[in-house]
Amino acid sequence: MSIQKTIDRKKLDERVVRMPGYVQQFIDYKLPDLSPSTLLEYVRDYEQFFGWLIAEGLTSAAVIGDITLYDLEVLHMESIVAYRLHLTTRTEGTNSKVTVSRKMSSLRSLFHYLSQIAEDENFYPLLKRNIMAKVEIKRIHKPKDTAAKLKGKILEEEEITEFITYIAEGYREDIQNNKQALHAFELNRERDACIASLILNSGLRVSEIVNLNVNDLDLANKLLYVFRKGHNDETFKTPVYFREQSKDDLTHYLALRHTRYKTPKREKALFVTIPNGSKEGKRMTKRAIQAMIIKYAKRFGKPYLTVHKLRHSFATDYYLQNDIYKTKEQLGHASTETTEVYAHLTDKTMSEAIERRN
Template sequence: MNVIKAQDLHLLERRLPLFPWYVEQYIQHKLADLSPSTLLEYTRDFEMFFHWMIQEGLCSALSMDQITLFDLEQLNLQNIDTYKLHLQLRNQNSKVTRERKVASLKSLFHYLSQIAEDDDHYPLLKRNVMAKLKTQRLTNAKLMASRLHGKILEDDTEIHDFCAFIARDCITQISDNPQALHYYQMNRVRDTAIVTLILASGMRVSEVVNLDIDDIDVTKKVAHIYRKGSKDPGIKQSIFFTETGKEALVQYLQMRSIVYPHDRTEKALFLAIPRGASQAKRMSKRAIQQMVSKYAAAFGKPMLTVHKLRHSFATSYYLKNDIYKTQRQLGHASTDTTELYAQLTDKTMEAAINRL
């Protein structure tokens, strides 16, 4: 099992005692089909919903683990509509995020009402209010492309500028902050290598975190990674990166052991020194996400996230290749998913013409 899955499975196991018994039963059932990372996100959605139920007085429970199946059966459609409004107004979730959170709840309620049974072979949940909802699958390529427009790096020039900003130009914004300047000078080569590698290959953040130093062949410009959704999740697949990615990695590898002293057993490619520690450890997914967001805000692209770096690469790559090559590079199971980048390239070309 790769590092991210192992970490998320451990975290998932630690969180389950906080929930009602039937949630643990649902998670155990779903582990055969869904990754621990996905199920961990589901539990966060369940936690938000259960806390909302308690706050709204929709059950007598004082903690999540006390919420009963009877409490769920008493919910009505108006309650669910109110919760969706809560997500929109109080939590300010986007429509895509709201639909995803509701979809995870629908999955739980469907399991309890259609799959799980009690000792008498009756469904655990006798009444499923979620069955009345129609969740919208926002997969339309044009719609998704329109939402990403302006939130990714639009072309090769902007990709180059963002990498250069991390590598050297960011210093102008933090020169009067000694602490920020210290950490920037310490980590800028590593941070540049991470961002450049994603923009040079289209890797997912989980794939980057899982990389061991032996997974990189800088001579052939190949990385061996665990692919999300692979039919053989325990087998690494090869993915190419560009010359720019190679140059950034070479610079990082030259200083990796000097700046990030580590135990001889530590094989992770990208390292970070935890606060208060003397030895470096594998950099976490959360740390990479926060790092990219920090640079993106300073660069003037506050909506740019680590996953949108992947979108940025894919848009640039698709302009130079066909949809099938793009599909293989990104590891998509179907070209339906890759169709998004056909729409994004239209937006990119339109923006380039407007600049001219």
Template sequence: MNVIKAQDLKLLECRLPSLPWFVEQFVQHKLADLSPSTLLEYSRDFEIFFRWMVHEGLSRSQSVQEIALSELEALTIGNIDSFKLHLQIRSSNSLTTRERKLASLKSLFHYLSQIAEDEHRYPLLKRNVMAKLRTQRLSSAALTAARLQGKILEDDLEIQEFCSFIERDYIGQIVDNPQALHYYEVNKTRDASIVTLILSSGLRVSEVVNLNLEDLDLTKKIAYVYRKGSEDPDLKQGVYFSESGKEAILRYLHRREALYSPQRSEKAVFLTLPRGENQGKRISKRAIQQMVGKYAKAFGKPMLSVHKLRHSFATSYYIKNDIYKTQRQLGHASTETTQLYAQLTDKTMENAINRL
């Protein structure tokens, strides 16, 4: 199992005891088909819903853990509408996030009412209010592309500008902050390497975190990674990266030991130096997300996230290649997912012309 999955499985195991017993049963049923990362997100969605139930007086219990199946059966469609309003107004979730949370709940209720059985072989949940709920289909490539406009790096020139900004120009914004200057000087080569690698390969952040030294073939410019949705999740697949990615990795690897002093047994490519420690450890997904957010805000693109770096690469790559090569490079299970970049391409090319 890769590093991210192992970490998320451990977090999931720690979270389950605080949730109702039937959630653990649901998770055990789904582990064969869904990743620990996905189920960890499900568990967070469930906790939000159950806490809302307690707060609204829809459960007699005072804790999430004690919520009963009978209380789920007693929920009305009006209650669910109120929860949807809670997500929209109080939590300020985007439409996509709200629909994902509702889809998580629909999956749990479906399992309890259609799959799980008690000792008499009757469904655990006799009435499923979530079956009445229609969730919006938000996977349309055109809709997703519209949301991404202005939030990704629009062309090769802007991609180069962002990488250059991290390596050279960001320092101008923190020159009066000694602590920020120190951390920047320690990590800028690593940060530039991570960002350049994603922008030259389309790797997911989890794939970058999981990279070990033996996974890099710098001669062939290939990174061997566990791909999401692969038919064999335990088999690493090769993903090509560009010459600029190779050069950035080499610059980082040249300084890796001097900057982070890792143990000889530490195989991770990208390291971080935890506060108060003197030996580098594998960087986390959250740390990379925060790092990209920091540079993006300073660069003037506050909506640019680590996942949008992948979108930026994919749009640029799609312009030069066909949909099937783009699908393979990104590790998509279907070209339907890759269609997003066909929608983004026209606007990106228009912006590139305007920038010229």
């Protein structure tokens, strides 16, 4: 199990015990098929919904764990509409349409399980009436729409190499009058350039980068062994190829990983940092990598760039040389529907190419 999944499984176990027994039963049912990270999001969604039921007086329960199946059975459609409205209009932490859709889908999954799958000792459904079956949840992010939002906000062609080179060298000139920033840059520039290079030359997710260990790397064959998102077998690591440029960047970084970061032998993480107050290297966090990319992107003149947009940049570039099925496998997508984004993103490139003459 990956580092992040282990952390999320612990959080899941801590939170699910405060849920009603039928929610715990649902989570146990889903554990073989969904990652702890996904199920933790489910539990957070249920906490929010049950907390709203209590606040609105739609249950006599004083705490979430005491909310009964009957409380769910007698909900009216107007209550569900009111909850959806609460999610979209509350003044603090208003949710996007995508988030609202996900939260409603979480509820529908629970209600479906209780009414169609789970049963009592007499073989009757645990939930006799499923109000969520009446709720239509529209698909929010169609591939074409996602592609439209991404256009102009990813790196294209030579920009990919330019961004990596900027992290390794160019950033120095922009901060030369800031001694503290310059010191941090000189300490981390090879590592930071290597991380950006690996994403832009393999399409790995930030969570996959964080979870990488040194022994997951096969430099000779330009391979990494990765815990992929959504993979049911948590003991299996998927082989993922990377391009030649990353081989050079990884070789350069590995040569200084131990000495530069005072990394102890027990630390297996590929990418390490020395946290404030610490004397030795430890695994980088997802948040640290995200903040690092944003820092360089702003100075590079692409303030909208994020780690995930680097992944999109690789995928768009890769798709131009390969078909949708190879792109799907390289990115670790569950279905080609997700990969369709890159077909739409490359429409402009394709239309320009057909007009070119030899």
